[in-house]
Amino acid sequence: MKAYIISIGTELTMGELVDTNAPYIASKLPQLGINLLGISQVGDDIESLNRALSSAIESADIVFTTGGLGPTEDDLTRESVAYMLNEDTYVDPESLEVLKTRFMQRNLPMPEGNLKQATLIKSARSIKNVRGTAPGWWVNKDGKNLILMPGPPSEMTGMWADEIEPKLVKLNIGNITVTRNLKTFGVGEGVLNERIAHLFHIETASLGMYAQAQGVQLRIRATASTETQAYNIIDPIEKEIRSLVGEYIWGSDNELLEEQLGIKLKDNNLTLSTMESCTGGLLAHTITQVTGSSAYFKGGYVTYATEIKAIMGVNQHIIDKYGVISPEVAGNMAQAIKDYMGTDIGIGITGIAGGNPIEEQRPGVVHIGICIKSDTAVITREYPTQRHAVKQRAVTQALLELWSRLR
Template sequence: MKAEIISTGTELLLGNIADTNTCYLAEQLALLGIDLFFTATVGDNFERLSGALKLAWQRSDLILMTGGLGPTQGDITREVIAGLLGEKMEVDLGLKATIEKFFKERGIDMTPNNLKQAALIPSAQAIPNPRGTAPGWWAEKDGKIIIAMPGPPAEMQPMWQNHVAPALQRRSGAIIISRALKTFGMPEGTMDDQLAVLLKSPNPTLASYAKSDGIHLRITAKADSLEEARSLISCHENDVRKIVGDYIWGVDDDVLEAVVGKMLIAKGLTLAVAESFTGGSLIQILARAPESGRFFKGGFFTATDEAKLTLGLVWGAGSKANIASAMASLVRDRMSAGIGIGIEGYAETVDDVPMAKVYIAIVGPKPMLPLVRNYSGRLTQVVGRIAYQALFELRKYLA
């Protein structure tokens, strides 16, 4: 099955918002074993969107569309699909009642233009959308499928997961499952080189994705039975772990802050953090972690040396490594935590390339020398990576 994605919305072309829907759906199609050949972004223009859909209809079997299902004049996805298939839209009374109920439950007056969201054509079925007023469309004709979903990711993603993906899965007949191995610390190029043979495997497949919390390796297997698919995944995972096992910190839905939190709780330890240079990025991540109240005491961010002195920080000779260690010790003592983390650093420009040099210190039950790392990119681009580096080092410290 050849697939194509069309994202609609002038705001996407203007760069006002990022098209995260295409990235999400591309990854989801791969998990289903469906080949994605083309993507397109089109503004809210009837002729141009009609042209893009007509081209997709000629060359693809499955067309996914996002956006343009709202109640305004600029929301034209339904009209474009109806025009391509040569069918007339009519208000579906069941959809009308559902939309009216949505507004009534929220105490909002429904305006007449919302009725267009209750429209259907004979070739289309409505896809439920409990998160909003715009139901999706599943239209089939001549062996081809057009699936239209809302633009807001908070509405599109649940619709995909709960309705669209399961329906496509049932049509394939095969069992397709995947397993994500989450790594940190090995450069993407090095990992690609070391996993070169495994990356060429046709079934199961192995793909890598660079994320803020490291590189994710996704193994996807296709088989006639669940047992066979699981066996394929297990064998491939074992081969991957033999090569990069030391860098794997979690699987599937694991998040690094939760993994570290569980390790701290299991050891009866608590954590406090002192940050300078990184804007409190690690503190924010830990504060949002599941059960953070059981292991995270809190922390502070200082932007200047004067602020550090106000807190009573003393750092000897004054090197950045010493400052990071002093910060870790101070916050550990002030908050009566089992472990303290200190992050210090500075930014510079090398050959017109913005760089950041960072020092991460961990002070706890056992000694550890401060870690030094260099990052390329503006500070706003690397603070997240620095925070996850600190978490990864803490995970190794606790292991």
């Protein structure tokens, strides 16, 4: 079965929002045996939407849309589908009752404009949306399917998981494709290629390699009539890859770096503390996103001002001699917080997330200190100068470097 995805909203075509819905849907289709032909974005314009839908339904068996199901004048997805199929819309009593109940639960009057969210056409059925006021449509006509979903990602992903994917699974569409992603750090594509080059020529599966912020990822993909059969193809290939480059693999698939690091810290009965400057607490925030992180993370301080670093135990002589943004201060920050908090490991981060040069160092320069018991190491990196990106990449680097030193 062939599919097409259309993301709808002028906020997307104007670059005001980044579309996360289409990648999410695209990632789910291979396991359902659905071949994705393409993805497009369309603004809130009825003529453009009519053209996009007509073109997609000509080439695809199933078309997924997100967005344009709200109550306002520029929410036009229902109108466009009704026009394309030459069907009239009508108010569905059941959908209207659900909508009224939703507003009553919020102790709000239902605006008249929301009435359009309770409409259907003859060839459509309503798709429940428990997270918002916009139900979806599942249209089946002349052997084609159109699945209309809301634009807010939390509503769309919830509707997909609760209502859409389970029904697509029951369709038993055909062969499915499954993927295993192995995440590495501390090794380049060239070295990886030298060790596993022979696996690229296996006929039963495909192997790919691509660089990400968290290191090089290896992708194994296999197609079979069932998920079990596909994983039976992947498993021996994964086992051989791990035997060849396993020392560099920190996780797989949906495993998160902070989770895998937490497992390693708990397994080794190690505790951690942090002192941050330019990352503004993002490192501590990331670490504590993991349930149960209090077992190994004892706390952290944001020492944004130079004098606060000194109060927290950073050697003033080192600050004066090398400058507050220096490898020496980053290392001393890691040592100071480790001693102050009484932990096995301390991480210190200092740098320039954005703005103007400081102490003759360019924006984007970050120094990361890691002190494990009595051993201190410092890593210096320079990132592109988007403030949030610098902070995020510095945190990722710090976690990866610590994982590497504990492996």
